[in-house]
Amino acid sequence: xxxxxxxxxxxxxxxxxxxxxxxxxxxxxxxxxxxxxxxxxxxxxxxxxxxxxxxxxxxxxxxxxxxxxxxxxxxxxxxxxxxxxxxxxxxxxxxxxxxxxxxxxxxxxxxxxxxxxxxxxxxxxxxxxxxxxxxxxxxxxxxxxxxxxxxxxxxxxxxxxxxxxxxxxxxxxxxxxxxxxxxxxxxxxxxxxxxxxxxxxxxxxxxxxxxxxxxxxxxxxxxxxxxxxxxxxxxxxxxxxxxxxxxxxxxxxxxxxxxxxxxxxxxxxxxxxxxxxxxxxxxxxxxxxxxxxxxxxxxxxxxxxxxxxxxxxxxxxxxxxxxxxxxxxxxxxxxxxxxxxxxxxxxxxxxxxxxxxxxxxxxxxxxxxxxxxxxxxxxxxxxxxxxxxxxxxxxxxxxxxxxxxxxxxxxxxxxxxxxxxxxxxxxxxxxxxxxxxxxxxxxxxxxxxxxxxxxxxxxxxxxxxxxxxxxxxxxxxxxxxxxxxxxxxxxxxxxxxxxxxxxxxxxxxxxxxxxxxxxxxxxxxxxxxxxxxxxxxxxxxxxxxxxxxxxxxxxxxxxxxxxxxxxxxxxxxxxxxxxxxxxxxxxxxxxxxxxxxxxxxxxxxxxxxxxxxxxxxxxxxxxxxxxxxxxxxxxxxxxxxxxxxxxxxxxxxxxxxxxxxxxxxxxxxxxxxxxxxxxxxxxxxxxxxxxxxxxxxxxxxxxxxxxxxxxxxxxx
DNA sequence: TACTATTTAATTTTT
DNA sequence: TTAAATAGTA
Numbered sequence: 001x002x003x004x005x006x007x008x009x010x011x012x013x014x015x016x017x018x019x020x021x022x023x024x025x026x027x028x029x030x031x032x033x034x035x036x037x038x039x040x041x042x043x044x045x046x047x048x049x050x051x052x053x054x055x056x057x058x059x060x061x062x063x064x065x066x067x068x069x070x071x072x073x074x075x076x077x078x079x080x081x082x083x084x085x086x087x088x089x090x091x092x093x094x095x096x097x098x099x100x101x102x103x104x105x106x107x108x109x110x111x112x113x114x115x116x117x118x119x120x121x122x123x124x125x126x127x128x129x130x131x132x133x134x135x136x137x138x139x140x141x142x143x144x145x146x147x148x149x150x151x152x153x154x155x156x157x158x159x160x161x162x163x164x165x166x167x168x169x170x171x172x173x174x175x176x177x178x179x180x181x182x183x184x185x186x187x188x189x190x191x192x193x194x195x196x197x198x199x200x201x202x203x204x205x206x207x208x209x210x211x212x213x214x215x216x217x218x219x220x221x222x223x224x225x226x227x228x229x230x231x232x233x234x235x236x237x238x239x240x241x242x243x244x245x246x247x248x249x250x251x252x253x254x255x256x257x258x259x260x261x262x263x264x265x266x267x268x269x270x271x272x273x274x275x276x277x278x279x280x281x282x283x284x285x286x287x288x289x290x291x292x293x294x295x296x297x298x299x300x301x302x303x304x305x306x307x308x309x310x311x312x313x314x315x316x317x318x319x320x321x322x323x324x325x326x327x328x329x330x331x332x333x334x335x336x337x338x339x340x341x342x343x344x345x346x347x348x349x350x351x352x353x354x355x356x357x358x359x360x361x362x363x364x365x366x367x368x369x370x371x372x373x374x375x376x377x378x379x380x381x382x383x384x385x386x387x388x389x390x391x392x393x394x395x396x397x398x399x400x401x402x403x404x405x406x407x408x409x410x411x412x413x414x415x416x417x418x419x420x421x422x423x424x425x426x427x428x429x430x431x432x433x434x435x436x437x438x439x440x441x442x443x444x445x446x447x448x449x450x451x452x453x454x455x456x457x458x459x460x461x462x463x464x465x466x467x468x469x470x471x472x473x474x475x476x477x478x479x480x481x482x483x484x485x486x487x488x489x490x491x492x493x494x495x496x497x498x499x500x501x502x503x504x505x506x507x508x509x510x511x512x513x514x515x516x517x518x519x520x521x522x523x524x525x526x527x528x529x530x531x532x533x534x535x536x537x538x539x540x541x542x543x544x545x546x547x548x549x550x551x552x553x554x555x556x557x558x559x560x561x562x563x564x565x566x567x568x569x570x571x572x573x574x575x576x577x578x579x580x581x582x583x584x585x586x587x588x589x590x591x592x593x594x595x596x597x598x599x600x601x602x603x604x605x606x607x608x609x610x611x612x613x614x615x616x617x618x619x620x621x622x623x624x625x626x627x628x629x630x631x632x633x634x635x636x637x638x639x640x641x642x643x644x645x646x647x648x649x650x651x652x653x654x655x656x657x658x659x660x661x662x663x664x665x666x667x668x669x670x671x672x673x674x675x676x677x678x679x680x681x682x683x684x685x686x687x688x689x690x691x692x693x694x695x696x697x698x699x700x701x702x703x704x705x706x707x708x709x710x711x712x713x714x715x716x
Numbered sequence: 717t718a719c720t721a722t723t724t725a726a727t728t729t730t731t
Numbered sequence: 732t733t734a735a736a737t738a739g740t741a
Contacts, residue, residue, distance in 0.1 A: 063730060091731045115731080189731045224730095256728070356727050358733090378729080415717075538731065558728045580727055596728080619726065620732035 006044045006077075010037070017277040018042045019049075020244075024271035026222075026264070027246040030308045031293070031602035032284030032564065035246045036066075039218055040073045042244055046216055047078065054085040058214040058236065061089055062221050064539050066562070070220070086214075090229050091189060092538055094196035098187070099526065099534075101206060105199045108185045110400050110530050113537040117384065119143060119188045122405050126176060129431060137169070145170045146177055150190035151258040153197065153228045184404045184436065193228045200235040211238030222247030222267070226258035234270065243271055249304045250297050253558060253596050255588070264304060282308045284564055284605055286315025288638050292608070293601040296633045300591045308602070317640040318608045320631065325615040326359075326572075330366035332642075333569050336609060337552055338370055340567055347373060351553040351565040353600050355578040358618075359571065360554050367552060377555035382541030387494060387504040388511055392536055394484050398469045399530050402436035411437075414493035417457035422450050426458075438462075464488065477528045478516040485511070514541075557600045568604035570597070573612040574625035585681065597630045609642075610634070672696060673714040 007015055014034055017027045018041045029035035043059065046052045061067045067089055071082050086093065095113070102109045114122065123146075124139045149159050156175035161168040181187065187195065200207045217237050219225070222245040225233070237243050245267060252261040260266075268274055282290055290308045297303070323329035337350050352363050360376050367374045382388065390413055393406035412418040429449065430440035441462055445455045468487055472480040485491050485508045494504040518535060520528035553565065557578075572578050578597070583589030601608060612627045631639075673679050680698035696713070 089731065095731095113731090116729095192731080254729075257730085358726080419717075540731080556728065577727095582727060592728095617732075 003049060006041055006048065010034075010041060011281055013277055013279050013281070014038050014041070017244075017275075017279075018045050020275050020277075022050075022242050024242060024267070024274035025244045026267055026274050026276045027244070027279060028264075028276065028304055028306060029246050029248055029279040030282060030306050031248065031251060031599070032282040033279035033308070034283060035220070035248075035279065036070065036073065038279065039220060039244075039246055040070060040077055042218065043074055044077050052215060054080075054082070056213060056215040057085060057218070058093070058216070059085075059087040059218040060093060060220065060233070061087075062224055064089055064092070066220055067092070089538075090232065091192050094192040094232070095534060095538060097196045097199060097210075098192065099524070101199055101203075104203050104206065105195055107187065107195070108400075109526065111185045111187055112396055112400060112403060112530070113192065113534050114181075114186050114188045114405065115384070115537050115540065116143070116189070117389075118186075118405050121408070122180060122186075123173075123177065125405075125408065126173065126180060129427065130173075130176070132173075137173070142170065142173050142177075146174050147188075147190045148258060149174060150188075150194045151226045151228055153194060153231055155194075180404070184402050185400050186403065186405070190228070193232055197228055197232045197235060200232075207235060207238070210236055211240055214241050217241050217243050219243065219245040219247075223249050223252040223261050223264060224254050224259045225263050226260055230260070230263045230266065237271075243267075248306075250300075250306060250595055251561065251599055253561065253592060253599060255592050278306055280306055280308055282310045282602075285310065285602060286313055286606060288315050288317060289601060289604050289608055292318055292634045292638050293598050295635050295638075296594060296601065296630055297598040299633050300594055302591075316607055318610060318634065318638050319642045320639050321609065321611045321642045322627070323611055323613040326362050326613045326617060327366075329571060329611050329613045330362040332611065333363065333571065333609070334366040334370045334372065336569070337367075337372060337567075341372070345566065347550045347552045349566040350569075351555065351560065351563070351567070351603065352569045352571060353555060353557050353560050353603065354571045355557060355580060355596075356572075357556060359577075363554055363571075367554075373549050373551040374554055375551045377553070377559045382507070382510070382514075383536045384540050385504075385507055387490070387507055391481070391485050391488075391490055391508055391511055392533060394465075394468065394488050394490075395481065395529060396533055397438075397465055398472070398484070399527070399533060401438040401465070404430075404437045407437040407441075410488075411461060414489045416461060416489075418454065418461060422454040422458060425450050477518060477520070477532055478512055480529060481515040482512045557596045560603050561599050564603055564605060566605045567607045567609075568600065569609045569611065570600045571611045572616070573610055573628035573631050574616065575628055576623070576625050577616070577618075578628055579630070594630065594633075597628075610639075674698065674711060 007019070010018060011034075014037065017025060017038050027035065027038060029038065039059070043057060046057060047054055059067075059070060061070065067087050071087050074080075074082055074085075074087075086096075088096070098105050098107060098111070102111065120139055120143050123142050127137060127139060127142070149156070156171050156178055159167075159171045159174065161171055181191070200210065214236060217233065219233065224247075233243065247264055249261050249264055252259060255261070268276070285293075285308075287310055290310055294307055321329070321332050323332055333352060337347075337352075340350060341347060354360065354363075357378060364374065364376065383392070390410055393403075393409040396403045396406040397410070408423070411423060426437055426441050426444050429444050430437050433440060433443065435443075441458055444450055445459050445462075448455065450458070464487070468484055471487070472483050475483060491505060491508060494501045494508070497504065514536075515532060518528070518532050520531050524531060557570070576584070579590055579593035583593050610631060612625075612631065614624065616623050616625060671679065671681055674696070677696070677698040680696040
């Protein structure tokens, strides 16, 4: 392979990035500007032209999907296996480091990973054992707190209580949580990163080893990195590695889970003399779509600045539909989809995007009526299904008896006469003795702390696990799984269930297939089972098994990031829904919503439809919203309002134009001042014209409904 | 222990 | 509205 094959398909900016000399590179890659191509070609360039050994490259992504795609594209471009080459997610690579250096990291060699659900269960159990009322501390909040600290790189001992008693308790819970995890040999997702970072920080020999090994470190979606990930990168890069990061500040939509766009700026400060390349030529969308997206995002401040352009056609105008209510909205969308399909388009070429998952329902119903197959993104993944997790819990307990969450999960699944009282005694004993539930169970039996009958049941459970371990020791992984799902009684348990039993049994059998298809690392000294269990957590599988049927794509704006479709519907464009009410109170939140809108628009290749509903049923109540402010940010000349053919069934309703809604000036989240009640925030509004009313939450006077025409509110 | 009634809370998501 | 979690009952 010569230079031309790598360079030929690139434009000038892409070429500049791909062929950059050995110095830090920051690629600001706009939507649809070929960022994956740049990463893949950069790697090809480094290997083929610079002659760098693949072992000396590290490529990091956020999702397994992105990692797999990159791997695939490198293989097809270079026609060369990428086995020895480190491409993976932050979590996957951290996991690899921790497995390789478990001892140095202070972890048992057979440590296991908890997913968020496991983590939440563990926290719930912790709160219960401390007799902390869940109404005082919602387990979710505690979980959020702990993860947020870890994402910032902080251990419980590092967190400042700021003289706040509530915070002090959270920190205390964090500390106890750390102890429980350590005792059970469990590691949560954030812990993978934090622990790996500490490993590199505390062991200079390892740090230097990896720093000199990885000559080049490539990072995808850099705007999504959080504090610990950035720290991780800096440690791995050291002084000698050359970082090559690709990101887009305008597509940063994960600030709420710790992502720091500022890392883009920090990068320019922390790495000397970086080359900054902007990819602004877009190969995806029509000129009209790009103009609209550029105009919307221009309302954000503190951008690094970018303007997408295309040398393609302007294309069709953007269509706007003002629906009467959410059902009318869905009907409109589905009718349009039917038109597109009638004109020869495939169903999978159309995507319906919305802000929150709850919105999918109405679209699903309408698609069902129209007989159009669809696929909803998100939801339960294979390895997250309850029955699959039960089976995995058996396997985890076989691999590690101290795994308390797994013990709790299956001690009485299927029911074997071990009731809540028995488990309670075991829990208390475990706590008093400072040992795992497994050891405590043995003690409870020998010390006769429970009834004879309970003791028999509990002993039978302990024997079962021991037997499963012994019986499967010489088996292959798949045989092992097969044996466990039968001998544990799980299969029979679900067979008895008439309702959902059949699919559960199928899923358990699917787990055997997954084990069969799992290729364990040849070099690893760990049992394949331990590796498989980690794989199951880190790569929890697809939301749905590949459905081969051509179907309309339904998803949230968040999950649409990185995808593209010829036709895109962005729905529910109402203030309060999109931008979401809960992001409306501060400027940063609003800007993130706007970026989300930008992401939505730039998913489309040919045609964008924007819709909003004047009336929307949410949580059983009708809401009368104003059209989203983002609609007003799309230049009028790019928009074409679509009106439905008049229908008899439709109530006669004066549809306020967007401009009129703007004229009222009162929007959700808007701060207002009232002569008598003082200052407050607009929570809700309904009606129009002289009847328009708004609900305002006043700081001093509480929540009130006011008629706009009389209240004379002052906008702030 | 399993089923039923009641309460509660409700962006966005990957690992 | 509705789904999920919890509390109460047979």
